[in-house]
Amino acid sequence: MATLTNGKLAGKKVTQKIFPKLHKGVLAAVNAIVVHQTGAPSAQHTFNSYSNANANGAHFLIDKNGDIYQTALITQKTYHVGKLQSRCLQVKACSPEELTVATNILYAKGQSFAARVRNLHKHEQAKPYPDRYPSNNDSIGIEIVGEFSKPANAYAQVNAKQNASLKWLVSELESLLSLTSDDIYRHPEASRKHATEASTAQW
Amino acid sequence: MVGLQLRILVSLACGLVLPACHQGNGEAQGMKSNKRSFSVTEVHARSEHKSSFCSGFTLTTTQAEAFFNRGREIDGITLHEKFDWLPCYVDGRISNPELNMNHCPFSIQAGGTASIRCDGGKAFIWACDQCEDLLAD
């Protein structure tokens, strides 16, 4: 059983490797966990990027061999989610009024795709969770080391050791943060990312 | 002189020792390879979205060339962290002698990245963050 003290997860399976440049302000509440893949073939590639001035990343990283690193404090926000999709549009549960508002934003003619996506993100952020998907302001992220294959145009398969570690980590965090299985998301579900990212992750 | 020595030192370190240089090296290769000699043919739009979200997303060959000329090669970390993925595509074929691209299939997606896959397994992820004017309907 792991413990949580001052934002650090202590347990035999977790190595602390905190990158202060990932911290983007106080994370007041954790409503959810978002599961990612890094896009890189090794943990070291990602650690190197976490040392850059404008580093973005998540709170945990699971290496190819299943090793778990904590890379940011759970008490700190990191930028790992990006622009939110409309949850009610995705699950086809918008009220008639909300359907009109959301589709008017998303399908606005004469605007760039980037502007439409930005505007819908702002609209979503004003909603309480779980009416919307989790954002940087109320979720923690778990990165799984996995390359994006250019020839295959897809993320690598999450391996068995990684999935075993993910299962343990999600279970511990659910328990420590009072989350349920409904609060765990793959990145492309919440945000606008390649559909294969974390598609083979299991927890 | 000092600058030259520093560059030599950095390239030696990147080439031989430091995996840290992977991303920077990839970006640098992208910058170096931007010879602005892209030639695009056969563009056509494709959508995976069932609604009208993607409707109107088209690019002419000239606009597709502008996307590649303004953009750069990126690595998988940058793709994941910096760019959205939208299921609206313009596909086509691209050539660039400087990069040994000969009529290679490409796919630009409306979030600002493109995949280029050439014969023999050579592939690129290209990205343009100054192309919002092109990625519109």
Ligand SMILES: [Zn+2]
């Ligand atoms: Zn992700």
